[in-house]
Amino acid sequence: MVKATERLGNYLTAYGEVLAQGEKREPVWLRQLREDAWSRFDAKGFPTTHDEDWRFTNIAALARMPFRRAPQGNAGLTAKDLERFRFAGAACQMVFVNGRFAPTLSELGNLPKGLEVCPLARALDCGAGGWAPEGCAPEGIEQHLGRYADVRRDVFAALNTALWEDGAYLRFRRGAIIEQPVHLLYVSAGAGSEIMTHPRNLVVAEEASQVAVVEDYVSIGDEAAFSNAVTELAAGQNAVVSHYLIERENFAATNVSTLRVEQARGTNIASHSILLGGGLVRNNVHPVLAGEGAECLINGLFVGAGRQHLDNYMMVEHAQPQGGSRQFYNGILTDSARGVFHGRIIVHKDAQKTDAKQTNRNLLLSDNARIDTKPQLEIHADDVKCTHGATIGQIEEEQLFYLRARGLDEKSARNLLLYAFAAECLDRMKEPAAREFAENLIRARLADLSRGAVAATAIEAAEENVQSWEEVG
Numbered sequence: 001m002v003k004a005t006e007r008l009g010n011y012l013t014a015y016g017e018v019l020a021q022g023e024k025r026e027p028v029w030l031r032q033l034r035e036d037a038w039s040r041f042d043a044k045g046f047p048t049t050h051d052e053d054w055r056f057t058n059i060a061a062l063a064r065m066p067f068r069r070a071p072q073g074n075a076g077l078t079a080k081d082l083e084r085f086r087f088a089g090a091a092c093q094m095v096f097v098n099g100r101f102a103p104t105l106s107e108l109g110n111l112p113k114g115l116e117v118c119p120l121a122r123a124l125d126c127g128a129g130g131w132a133p134e135g136c137a138p139e140g141i142e143q144h145l146g147r148y149a150d151v152r153r154d155v156f157a158a159l160n161t162a163l164w165e166d167g168a169y170l171r172f173r174r175g176a177i178i179e180q181p182v183h184l185l186y187v188s189a190g191a192g193s194e195i196m197t198h199p200r201n202l203v204v205a206e207e208a209s210q211v212a213v214v215e216d217y218v219s220i221g222d223e224a225a226f227s228n229a230v231t232e233l234a235a236g237q238n239a240v241v242s243h244y245l246i247e248r249e250n251f252a253a254t255n256v257s258t259l260r261v262e263q264a265r266g267t268n269i270a271s272h273s274i275l276l277g278g279g280l281v282r283n284n285v286h287p288v289l290a291g292e293g294a295e296c297l298i299n300g301l302f303v304g305a306g307r308q309h310l311d312n313y314m315m316v317e318h319a320q321p322q323g324g325s326r327q328f329y330n331g332i333l334t335d336s337a338r339g340v341f342h343g344r345i346i347v348h349k350d351a352q353k354t355d356a357k358q359t360n361r362n363l364l365l366s367d368n369a370r371i372d373t374k375p376q377l378e379i380h381a382d383d384v385k386c387t388h389g390a391t392i393g394q395i396e397e398e399q400l401f402y403l404r405a406r407g408l409d410e411k412s413a414r415n416l417l418l419y420a421f422a423a424e425c426l427d428r429m430k431e432p433a434a435r436e437f438a439e440n441l442i443r444a445r446l447a448d449l450s451r452g453a454v455a456a457t458a459i460e461a462a463e464e465n466v467q468s469w470e471e472v473g
Contacts, residue, residue: 008045011159014069014196018163025125033146037161044155056340056372057282057311062254067196067226069165070098075189077220079105082187085218089433090183092117097187099197099227100166114176114209120145120200121166141169145202148232148260154284156256160230164200167229172209174236181212181244181434186229188249190221199229203243207236207264212431213243217257219250219277229257237291238266242431248277248441251306258284265291265320272429273300274438275310276445282311289316289323289351298327301425303445304337304369311340314358318351327358330425332418334365334449341373343388349380358388363395363421415450422446 015038022031046063047054074097082105087093091112095105101119108117123141151158168184186199205211217227227249235241247255255278261269271285287296302310316325331339341360362371375388395417403413422442429435 008063010066010068011041011163014163017069018165021165027124027142029142030124030145034162037151037158040151040158041155041162044158047155053313053342056342057280057309059280062226062280065194065224065226067194070100070195070197072100074102074105077102077105077187077189081220082185085185085187085216087181087183087214087216087433087437089180089437090214091115091178091180093183093185094119094168095185095187096166096199097189098195099186099199112176112178112180114173115178115182116171116173117182118169119166120169120202123169140171140204141202144204144232144234148234148262148288149230149258150260154258156228156282157230157258160198160200160228160258163198164230165198167200167202170201170203170213172205172211174206174208176206176209176211178209178211181214181242181431183214183216186215186217186227188217188219188225188227188253190223194224194226196226196228199227201229201231203231203233203241205233205235205239205241208238209236210240212241212434214246214434214437215244215257216246217249217255219253222250222252224252224254225249226254227256229255231257231259233259233261233269235261235263235267235269237264239264240268242270242272242429242434244434244438245271245273245283246438246441247275247281247283250277251279251308253278254280256282256284259286261287261296263287263289263291263294263296265293267291267294269295270297270299270428270430272425272434272438273302273312274425274441275300275302275312276441278308278310280309282313284313286315287317287325288319289325290319292320293322294320295324296326297428298325298329299425299428300329301422301442302329302331302339303422303442303449304331304333304339305335305449306337307335308337310337312342313340314343316345316356318345318347318354318356320350321352321354323351324355325357328424328428329360330421331360331362331371332365332422332449333362333369333371336366336368338369339371341371341390342376343374344376344378345386345388347379347381347384347386352381352383354381354384354386356384356386360390361421362390362392363418364392365394411450415446418446418449419443
């Protein structure tokens with residue numbers, strides 16, 4: 001069998017560089033994690049459409065791209081360059097440029113009581129050096145890092161575990177109530193070639209804490225880039241955590257993001273995904289309700305135009321009794337965009353009294369837009385309540401007629417109906433600042449969609465990079 005790295009030498013080169021960077025400074029347990037993960041990636045390689053979890057998304061173009069590690073530094077960026085990406089309602093903001101922490105661009109003053117933040121590489125002293133906030137320490141990291149993301153099943157998680165260089169370590173102390181979200185801003189900036197980054201985030205929400213985290217991916221410039229991020233979120237007993245993923249990179253970008261959540265007894269977790277940018281996007285959300293009475297909400301909106309390909313893969317595991325989960329995903333697609341919703345609910349044999357629901361709704365605004373939807377239930381317990389469903393449609397003429405009869409022109413009426421459809425996602429967001437932040441981004445995206453500006457940009461970017469996400473060969 002030909003190993004993956006015999007045809008993906010750029011990843012092997014990056015792996016050697018990362019190991020050399022952390023030599024003699026990286027903890028033994030972390031190096032072992034890297035080596036085990038690399039062995040898995042080396043043996044398995046990238047998935048194909050023959051893999052059931054990837055049957056709707058072909059990544060052959062990604063595998064062919066000669067991505068390299070980004071050079072050190074902030075790519076010449078200043079605070080002014082990032083003004084348009086700032087989140088005014090955040091408790092603090094950590095900025096990462098091409099996958100590495102940028103202290104001069106971050107805002108970490110006056111942290112709320114009970115919140116600890118630190119660049120992950122600095123906390124573990126992985127050859128990173130540089131700035132770290134007072135009190136930054138690796139306490140609790142070994143207990144959680146790499147314990148939840150499944151490198152055996154997910155080769156992108158394996159690749160991230162082998163190649164990550166930096167990310168955020170967030171610790172919310174027991175009983176801490178942080179009223180404003182923490183903003184993690186990941187910036188891909190032109191470095192003269194196709195760059196890849198592998199951000200790794202660890203979020204530890206201790207018992208009875210109440211927190212929100214916004215994970216935000218943006219681009220400066222039109223260059224192709226590959227971001228492969230993994231976030232592990234460990235929620236202690238009765239913790240309440242809201243996680244927001246916002247994808248708004250350029251249309252030459254490839255983004256694979258994985259959120260793996262471990263929920264203790266009585267936890268309440270909400271995952272909100274807003275996919276607006278990127279050429280090829282894969283959004284993985286995998287909560288495990290490992291404690292009795294745990295609840296989770298998986299909520300999302302994806303808006304695609306041009307030749308964007310937006311793939312959402314959800315897997316919710318109910319492992320203990322009395323758990324509840326809700327999945328709600330809405331998609332809006334136009335031009336030749338393609339969307340995927342693959343939602344899977346697994347109820348293990350001990351998870352009696354589980355209550356789970358899954359719903360996917362989609363609007364197709366053009367003849368060439370396409371959605372593949374696959375709601376799925378896997379139930380091994382006999383006393384449960386589980387439902388799933390999916391709908392695919394267009395804007396209803398009756399609704400248009402109703403609005404036009406009340407004085408709106410056709411374009412305004414269509415825009416109003418699109419926003420109402422998208423706003424279903426916003427209505428499920430409880431954190432006011434994050435909801436307002438997401439609402440402004442969604443309104444801007446739909447306005448561009450209405451003008452055709454985003455569609456034209458997406459098509460131009462895709463053709464320039466000669467990338468197609470359809471099946472080849």
